[in-house]
Amino acid sequence: MTIYSGPVFDMAAKQFSVIADYLEIPIDQRDRLLLPKRAVTVACPIRRDDGTIAVFEGYRVQHHLTLGPTKGGTRFAPNVDLGEVSALAVWMSWKCAVTGLPYGGAKGGIRVDTKTLSRRELEVLSRRYMQELIPFVGPHIDVMAPDMGTDEQVMAWFMDTYSMHQGRTVTEIVTGKPVSAGGTLGRREATGRGVAHLARRVMKDLAIKEAGATAVVQGFGNVGSIAALELYNAGVKITAVSDHTGALHRKGGLDVPSLIAHTAQRGSLVGYSNELALDPNEILTQPCDVLVPAAVEQVIDAKVADLLQCRVLAEGANGPTTPDADLILQRRKDEIFVIPDIICNAGGVVVSYFEWVQDLAQLFWGEDEVVRRQYQILDHAFDVMVARARRDNVYNRTAAMATGVERVRAAKNTRGLFP
Numbered sequence: 001m002t003i004y005s006g007p008v009f010d011m012a013a014k015q016f017s018v019i020a021d022y023l024e025i026p027i028d029q030r031d032r033l034l035l036p037k038r039a040v041t042v043a044c045p046i047r048r049d050d051g052t053i054a055v056f057e058g059y060r061v062q063h064h065l066t067l068g069p070t071k072g073g074t075r076f077a078p079n080v081d082l083g084e085v086s087a088l089a090v091w092m093s094w095k096c097a098v099t100g101l102p103y104g105g106a107k108g109g110i111r112v113d114t115k116t117l118s119r120r121e122l123e124v125l126s127r128r129y130m131q132e133l134i135p136f137v138g139p140h141i142d143v144m145a146p147d148m149g150t151d152e153q154v155m156a157w158f159m160d161t162y163s164m165h166q167g168r169t170v171t172e173i174v175t176g177k178p179v180s181a182g183g184t185l186g187r188r189e190a191t192g193r194g195v196a197h198l199a200r201r202v203m204k205d206l207a208i209k210e211a212g213a214t215a216v217v218q219g220f221g222n223v224g225s226i227a228a229l230e231l232y233n234a235g236v237k238i239t240a241v242s243d244h245t246g247a248l249h250r251k252g253g254l255d256v257p258s259l260i261a262h263t264a265q266r267g268s269l270v271g272y273s274n275e276l277a278l279d280p281n282e283i284l285t286q287p288c289d290v291l292v293p294a295a296v297e298q299v300i301d302a303k304v305a306d307l308l309q310c311r312v313l314a315e316g317a318n319g320p321t322t323p324d325a326d327l328i329l330q331r332r333k334d335e336i337f338v339i340p341d342i343i344c345n346a347g348g349v350v351v352s353y354f355e356w357v358q359d360l361a362q363l364f365w366g367e368d369e370v371v372r373r374q375y376q377i378l379d380h381a382f383d384v385m386v387a388r389a390r391r392d393n394v395y396n397r398t399a400a401m402a403t404g405v406e407r408v409r410a411a412k413n414t415r416g417l418f419p
């Protein structure tokens with residue numbers, strides 16, 4: 001039991017203990033690898049449009065400082081808590097390490113339903129959150145990025161707030177900014193693009209032809225909509241999509257560009273079509289070649305894992321699959337190829353890293369360069385995972401996480417234990 005204990009952190013801890021057993025890490029070295037180095041809780045007061053004052057709880061967790069600054073997204077959602085943010089920070093560490101980035105993992109967030117805020121309230125809350133965290137972040141300390149409920153605009157407000165405090169423009173304090181404010185080309189699309197790229201690689205390996213293949217996407221935000229669009233553009237039929245308002249299904253394939261235009265205008269899938277409606281509880285178990293969970297964590301539990309009818313599970317979301325489901329997916333590994341989250345959705349942090357590098361150097365790359373380098377890193381991490389999974393006859397998640405954990409452990413061992 002730790003201050004982080006809760007369903008999501010317990011899941012990250014359980015996954016870690018599987019890896020620690022596989023790597024034969026001595027018991028006394030495990031907490032040093034798992035427990036977050038720093039966790040900050042802040043109260044963010046804002047004046048609401050009606051003149052009253054409301055206070056929102058915010059968090060920032062920095063998992064380890066061994067390889068460089070920490071890096072991670074900021075989530076604005078009603079159920080954000082310290083345990084969830086800590087688990088996401090831990091996963092970010094393994095993700096950065098498995099892709100060879102010079103970062104530890106971090107994550108932050110505010111417990112808020114953004115749908116209840118006006119645009120002005122969202123801006124003041126974003127700015128106040130960054131203001132409260134100024135003593136704990138910095139371009140060489142901790143660099144934020146978007147996650148669920150936050151976007152480019154929120155990153156621009158974070159950057160502006162930090163810069164006002166410093167008295168100069170500090171674009172490298174956050175990533176996922178608009179290109180007009182020091183962002184990089186290809187960041188908005190990076191995560192979904194990486195998910196689709198790796199899914200297509202696996203399809204090719206499994207000899208699944210793209211033309212006529214099918215995909216189902218849960219979550220139609222930044223990650224889900226771009227992954228769907230990339231697959232759609234490759235000729236894959238997107239037969240079902242969902243968001244927090246409901247799900248849509250069309251056997252012959254949905255018109256993804258028009259769904260994207262609809263969500264851009266209406267904020268969600270609601271009102272797109274009554275005829276195509278599907279029970280959202282059935283989305284994950286639809287028959288398809290590629291299943292992309294791109295919403296929230298823990299949606300694939302043991303029961304769902306048993307019922308999955310996909311050939312490729314491309315994890316766009318962080319932590320969509322519970323450890324109990326993993327046991328089933330390990331058993332079904334000849335039927336379903338799992339691309340684990342820490343590699344599948346790593347395109348986001350990889351291009352965030354490029355954005356940070358470009359901001360520090362003040363030298364900007366073209367989009368082709370960004371995408372080429374992104375795929376090079378993802379492909380390498382994927383190859384290392386597949387080779388290890390084959391060599392040791394282990395599950396893909398075990399192989400991927402073990403590589404990440406091993407890198408962090410090696411850095412800690414080489415640096416030694418201070419003092």
Ligand code: NAD
Nearest residue numbers: 148149191219220221222223243244294295317318345348
């Ligand atoms: P987003 O806020 O842009 O979109 C989230 C989507 O999920 C929305 O369509 C929302 O309606 C939907 N959703 C929420 N709860 C749902 C539910 N219970 N069932 C179905 N749909 C639901 O967020 P995003 O940036 O696309 O992030 C999605 C996931 O991808 C998260 O797990 C996030 O941690 C992960 N991720 C994001 C990035 C990134 O660069 N944005 C990078 C790596 C991982």
